[in-house]
Amino acid sequence: MLSKIFASLLALAAPGLAGREEGVKVSHLSVHKVGSPIGATIESVSFKLNGDNAKNLECSASNFAFPEPIKIFPCGDSDYSFALFAGEDGVDFATMVYHDVGDS
Numbered sequence: 001m002l003s004k005i006f007a008s009l010l011a012l013a014a015p016g017l018a019g020r021e022e023g024v025k026v027s028h029l030s031v032h033k034v035g036s037p038i039g040a041t042i043e044s045v046s047f048k049l050n051g052d053n054a055k056n057l058e059c060s061a062s063n064f065a066f067p068e069p070i071k072i073f074p075c076g077d078s079d080y081s082f083a084l085f086a087g088e089d090g091v092d093f094a095t096m097v098y099h100d101v102g103d104s
Contacts, residue, residue, distance in 0.1 A: 022052050024049055025049070025051070026095075026097075027047065032044040041066065042092075043063070044060070044063070045084065045095075046059065046060035052099070057080060059075035060073075061073040066084055067086035070085060082097045083095070083096050083098070
């Protein structure tokens with residue numbers, strides 16, 4: 001039985017305390033989710049990211065605990081990374097994308 005996967009995506013660039021948001025585009029999203037009597041487990045996730053300093057950047061993670069503890073995964077050797085969070089209101093999970101732009 002296939003279940004629908006919904007992802008809420010938000011990109012955040014946080015230079016110091018000032019903070020600023022950066023719009024990113026996520027494409028080729030792939031999520032491997034396994035269901036069991038005690039709940040679903042996300043085994044892997046991958047996607048391509050386009051942003052201010054990224055073009056078709058590969059982001060992926062596998063073999064991680066979900067939804068706790070929350071871990072931040074790097075997107076290759078770039079300044080971008082992402083984390084998965086438990087979803088709300090019928091959404092399976094949410095993704096936060098980070099862009100480390102250094103100190104401001």
